[in-house]
Amino acid sequence: MHLNLERRESVILSVHPHNDRGTGIACAELAVLAGAERVEGCLFGNGERTGNVDIATLALNLHAQGVDPMIDFSDIDEIRRVVEEANQIEIHARHPYVGDLVHTAFSGTHQDAIAKGFADHRRRSAHAGHAESEMPWDVPYLPVDPADLGRTYDEVIRVNSQSGKGGIAYLLAAEFGVELPRRLQIDFARVVQRHTDTEGREVDAETLWTLFCAEYMPADGAADSTSARADAIEPLSRHRSAITAPERGRFLTVLEWRRGDDRGWSAGIGASEDEADRAASAAARRH
Template identity: 50%
Template structure:
């Protein structure tokens, strides 16, 4: 990059609006959606979709709930012509779905497009010609009037052909292509010329589509343009105002949202934002943005992984791991502080209240994801995330007094491997570090008796194997754990239980119990053990044995 290379680019100026209305508005409903995956998206693929893939993709869009779908440019490609005919001849278009085709303003192309639509009940014919300053000067070498004449002539040809297909309801869509580089007053002139020729009604409106064919300025400038255009176009009640945002500046979603505030009725885009250069506006992100604001997007995103699978198969393009809402890692937290906040938020969440979980703008279950994938572990993770994995994958609710010690175990593994630590590795480390450890001390048998001197006293008689030697121990205490610890102090002196916790490993009556023990040895060091058994007393005794074994290992 040259040091002063930026000087060859000009800054676009704001539209002169005396009182902007859009900044104070809220989006209150979903727009009319139109997917252009099968046309705009398909033309941008390294390997354009086959007929079979186009059918699979079309069926996906219908299943998701898109009611307007641009299926191709049938006059420019035989496969797109054949695809359009296949949909019609095989009755694959539901009654509530309208397909759309694209054509340039040339008679032979328009006639071919109408041939492709023969027999259909309803269709949108999308007419376009480029109107920008640079296209008029560099590509077409035509005057403003000549460009307007081209658009009007195309509209007139479509009107003539409509009369030859009385069985079909036709809707005209007109796009001043490269609207983003067109003088605003001139864009208004050419659109009004098309409207005057078409003569729409409130029952059969015309679609005026204003694309950011190349995104050249910040989203607020586009919103100004849309508000100005909406306020100044004649016959606004007979017009569906549409936006087709591209993503050259990386702000297509913002552009679309601000355009909706400014008066846009309809949005064209693609799922996951595929399209020429940096792509179109991402309809998944845009739709789920509405969803997270309490607005029905009128599109079904509940099986996002199924959508991803078909999309990747048909386009041969991956959905990035960090793609909003859909990426494999977007509901994943590695950071310890994030994990702890998510764990606490999920623990407090009440399904009858508004969703409020830190770091998760949407409930992953709403798009078919599970909570198990939310927290994953690497060297940056903390004790809360590891505890979440153990509880949600394996049912072990590790108490706070033990979480830090276990996090250090996993931290060591993560530091050594320098990569993500999966749940199996975490569970294996938990078992090796704490669970039912039976060496060098093994519990052979145990008997629990109530002492006659006091109903509060418990006597423990146990047989243990210590380094190959069979030993009998006895202890009296105010409970089984206390009695066992006193008996064990005859062999391992000076340790005491400082913390204890227990729960069942399941909901049914036959579920195992698990006990967690923290002991402090004679030197003041803390050690931890975990025991499981169908009997909670035996689980607790096993936990003590595990902790003691840790202390003398």
């Protein structure tokens, strides 16, 4: 249509979408593709009835595709605070880009994909010799880097009864530097599942660490530890991590073992790898 207007150069073709059918963003983007030069909207979709088209979502959709929207959302939480105060309307926790939960994954499959995406982003950055913030963003389920909006990565992965081994392993690695082998991830995920099913709420990294210690580092006297039982333990594999949290010991060893028909895992902490190995073996004898 706009190509057939007389004196087209003198016309600013503007669109004013509302969101009554939930298509405000799509209508605005299609209108721009069809020749519209201006979109009229409101921050976070405020407006009559279901609201005008959300300017923030439009702009950040462009940003996600590598197009500079020329609007600064680098402190989106402060913008949200001002809008909520001015309008006296709370923004929904799942509102695109600005809601409290938009960068948070509880589902196990989503957590696993995000954790792998972060690892690949770090790998590509190291390979290219660039800072991570300078690399193209390509992490599943996160259309933009939360840091571009002034957010941190602390809330990206949270654990509740829906979560799987990937999210649990990610939090332990991120908070404590503890790298769990895949088979232990599966075993520990069952422990966490029992806890979240019983408690009915999400768990943080500190709670995960407490559960891990209770399960794989039983206290002295927790079980029979006679020498006859100790001699029956056959170590199958060892995995070591340097613990990064300052209040913890320096090294963690996780030990996979077999005793007759039984297989299990134990763990130990020490100031050296040898000390951690001995602590893990002692924990195995107490199982």
